Amino acid sequence: xxxxxxxxxxxxxxxxxxxxxxxxxxxIFPALSNQINFPIILVTHRKPGNDSxxxxxxxxxxxxRVREAEEKEKILPGTVYIAPADYHLLVERNETFSLDYSExxxxxxxxxxxxxxxxxxxFKDGLVCILLSGSNADGVEGLKAANNLGGLLVVQNPDTAVxxxxxxxxxxxxxxxxxxxxxxMADFINKLAKR
Amino acid sequence: MISDVIDNEQIETLLSDVLEAHGYDFLxxxxxxxKRRILRLYSLDNFxxxxxxxxxxxTDKQYFKRFLEEITVNVTEMFRDPGFYKVLRNDVLPALGTxxxxxxxxxxxxxxxxxxxxAILLKELNLLHKSLIYATxxxxxxxxxxxxxxxxxxxxxxxxxxxVQSGGLKDFSSYYSANYSLAKFDETLNSKMIFSxxxxxxxHSFNEFQLILCRNVLIYFDKDLQHKVFQLFDxxxxxxxxxxxxxxxxxDFWPKAKQYKRVKTEKIWRKL
Numbered sequence: 001x002x003x004x005x006x007x008x009x010x011x012x013x014x015x016x017x018x019x020x021x022x023x024x025x026x027x028i029f030p031a032l033s034n035q036i037n038f039p040i041i042l043v044t045h046r047k048p049g050n051d052s053x054x055x056x057x058x059x060x061x062x063x064x065r066v067r068e069a070e071e072k073e074k075i076l077p078g079t080v081y082i083a084p085a086d087y088h089l090l091v092e093r094n095e096t097f098s099l100d101y102s103e104x105x106x107x108x109x110x111x112x113x114x115x116x117x118x119x120x121x122x123f124k125d126g127l128v129c130i131l132l133s134g135s136n137a138d139g140v141e142g143l144k145a146a147n148n149l150g151g152l153l154v155v156q157n158p159d160t161a162v163x164x165x166x167x168x169x170x171x172x173x174x175x176x177x178x179x180x181x182x183x184x185m186a187d188f189i190n191k192l193a194k195r
Numbered sequence: 196m197i198s199d200v201i202d203n204e205q206i207e208t209l210l211s212d213v214l215e216a217h218g219y220d221f222l223x224x225x226x227x228x229x230k231r232r233i234l235r236l237y238s239l240d241n242f243x244x245x246x247x248x249x250x251x252x253x254t255d256k257q258y259f260k261r262f263l264e265e266i267t268v269n270v271t272e273m274f275r276d277p278g279f280y281k282v283l284r285n286d287v288l289p290a291l292g293t294x295x296x297x298x299x300x301x302x303x304x305x306x307x308x309x310x311x312x313x314a315i316l317l318k319e320l321n322l323l324h325k326s327l328i329y330a331t332x333x334x335x336x337x338x339x340x341x342x343x344x345x346x347x348x349x350x351x352x353x354x355x356x357x358x359v360q361s362g363g364l365k366d367f368s369s370y371y372s373a374n375y376s377l378a379k380f381d382e383t384l385n386s387k388m389i390f391s392x393x394x395x396x397x398x399h400s401f402n403e404f405q406l407i408l409c410r411n412v413l414i415y416f417d418k419d420l421q422h423k424v425f426q427l428f429d430x431x432x433x434x435x436x437x438x439x440x441x442x443x444x445x446x447d448f449w450p451k452a453k454q455y456k457r458v459k460t461e462k463i464w465r466k467l
Contacts, residue, residue, distance in 0.1 A: 071414050071443055072421075084443055087414075090227040093203070098225040099414045099443050102232070102268040118227045 010038045010152075010192040011126030012075070012091075014119055016112030016142070018045040018134025020162025024182035025058065025132070031186030034063040036193045040080045041069070041089070043115045045108050045138070048086040055082055071099040083110040090118040106138035116142025125150030128192060130185065132156045134166030143174050153177040154188065201237065201245050206230050212253045219263065219333070220396045223420035229266065236265045264336050268415065272350065273308045274357035275410075276442050281362045282461045284316050287437050291405050297326040300404045300431065302395060303412035304330035307341025307388075308354075313408065314384040315370060319363070323387055329402065331393035338390045344380035346371075351378050395424050400431040407432055410462075411441035418448075425449045432466050439463045 017024065021044055046054065051068060058080065059066040069081040075095045083089035088100040088110050105111035116129055116139065129146045131139045133156055143153050155177040158164035171177060180188055201209075206229070210221045221229055240261075242248040251258050274280050291297050297317075301310045310330040317323040332338050346354075355367040371378040393401070395412070407428050413421050428438055429451060438446065438455070440462040446452045455464040 070445075072418050087443060090225075090231065092225060092227045098228050100228045100231070100268065101270055101411045101414065101441075102228075103270055114231070118231065121227075 009126065010128050011123045012039050012041065012119060013128045013130065013189060013192065014041045014043065014115060015130045015132065016043045016116065016134075016139045017132030018108070018112075018136060018138060018163070018166055020133035020135075023133070023162050024156060024185070026061065027182040028186045028189070029058050029061040031190075032062050032064060033190040033193060036064060036189070037077050038193065039075045039077055040064070040189075041075075041083070041091075041115065041119070042080060043083040043089060043110050043112045045110070045112075045134070046085050051084060058082075069097045069099075071097055073097050083115065085110070088114040090114060091122045092118075093122055095122065106136055108136070108138050112139035113142035117145040120146040120149045120151055123151070127151035128154065130154040130156070131167055131170050132182075133161035133163045135163040136166060137169045139166060140169050140173060143170055143177070147174055147176070154185070155179055156185075157181045201230075201234060201248075203230070205245050205249075206233060209233065209249055209252060212249060213259075213262075216253045217259055217263075218397075219394065221266070223396065223417050224415050225417055228415055232266045232268070236262065239265075260336060263334050267334055268411075269305045269334070269337050271305045271308045271411075272357070273312045273346075273354035274361045274363075275309070277357050277360035277362075279361075279439070279442065279461050279463075280312065280316065280357075282459055282463060283313070283439070284320070284362050286458060287406065287439075287463060288316055288320050288322060291437075292320060292322050294405060295325065297322060297406075298402060298404045299326060299328045299406045299408070300402070301328060301330045302393070302407060302409040302428075304332050304338075304341055304390075305334075306337050306346075307344065307385075307390075308346065309408060309410065310341065310388055311344060311380055311384055312358075314387060315358075315363075317387075318384065319365065323383070326387055328388045329404070330388050330390050333392065333394045333396075335392050338392065342385065342388075342390050344382070344385045345377050346380070348373055348376050348378045395427065396420065400427055402431065403433050403436075404431055405433055405436045406439065407436070408439045409441075410439065411444070413444050414441065422449055425451070429454075429466070434466055436466050437463055438466070 055066050064080050066080040068084050090098040092098055127146055155167045155170045157179050158168040160181045161167050214220045252262050304310050310328050317326050358367045371380045446464050454467055
């Protein structure tokens with residue numbers, strides 16, 4: 001694990017989560033440093049409507065700017081972007097966002113796989129992916145793509161996740177993932193910023 | 196991982212072929228999105244090499260029909276974003292009701308669910324008899340479906356919920372007859388629709404409208420192409436006409452946006 005932590009600087013962090021991931025996010029966000037110098041992109045499964053709810057919830061807990069990702073928007077460091085409900089969120093080569101209203105993937109839109117995959121192609125070994133609690137297997141294919149392109153994978157400890165299925169699926173196929181408890185994640189993310 | 200199979204350069208090559216051989220220009224589509232659609236089709240149809248895929252797309256007219264249908268996104272629903280339809284029902288369409296004749300363009304109509312939704316609103320406002328809905332799409336095969344007005348019965352429950360949330364007061368089932376797994380919509384609705392192929396990238400303005408709906412189409416275009424399409428809509432919109440976009444789309448960064456005024460909080464703009 002120590003070895004995987006020594007790497008090039010982080011150019012983007014993507015956090016994916018489904019059922020039970022809010023608990024982890026509420027643990028992570030208050031402890032995030034304001035010095036974070038890369039974008040954080042958040043993809044969580046949720047129902048359409050009440051778009052600003054999650055944004056407001058997290059904004060109250062961090063000094064970083066939190067906003068819903070808009071299509072064709074330039075991705076900036078030190079900003080937290082939330083994937084809008086009911087659209088897939090993709091990262092373009094020029095580091096802007098695209099939205100996509102195509103078929104659900106893993107019964108999900110936004111799908112974590114879709115964002116991980118497209119971001120992996122852009123940020124390659126500068127990408128860090130965190131997969132949190134959830135009860136389906138979304139995110140696993142995306143982690144594989146990130147892994148193939150040199151990204152760093154972090155998976156929430158299934159033993160302490162509200163819904164262990166999703167992180168467990170990831171660990172079953174990606175042995176080199178860093179396993180962390182939710183309370184350890186903010187510290188891990190803050191250290192990424194110092195590289 | 197399939198994204199290793201076709202690289203960005205090969206995507207450009209394929210799209211250049213498509214333009215040259217078939218006349219469809221996808222080069223200004225959002226790259227990540229179109230690449231994902233192409234990779235999805237490549238793996239769905241079990242091609243073994245990019246060369247084989249490229250050759251088939253270029254030369255096989257029958258396969259190109261499939262390519263066109265699969266590369267464009269045809270996910271749509273009736274009364275999607277009920278709040279949007281509420282504003283259409285309460286503000287926009289009543290304002291158009293004062294005209295002797297109402298012309299509406301549903302651009303990128305796909306299988307027609309939005310056109311039928313608008314027709315239902317017009318009918319309930321007693322405006323359908325003097326309205327004409329032009330429903331266009333790049334893709335001829337989705338228009339064939341749209342013309343029929345037949346949708347899977349399994350979707351009707353959520354359409355019906357959307358309809359109620361958007362302020363619909365009638366019994367939604369009065370608009371269709373159910374037969375096995377399908378719902379066929381009332382023919383008075385599509386008697387006021389004209390279906391035609393139209394490519395927003397390459398075709399020109401063909402009429403003047405009081406309302407243009409183009410929802411969740413522009414998200415697939417890059418910024419420059421979006422601005423070209425806004426100009427096309429501007430050329431096709433009467434003064435005081437309305438332009439309606441998808442819930443995550445915006446006119447804001449288009450240079451001529453100042454000549455438009457936003458209607459309430461929905462993604463609807465009125466041409467001043």
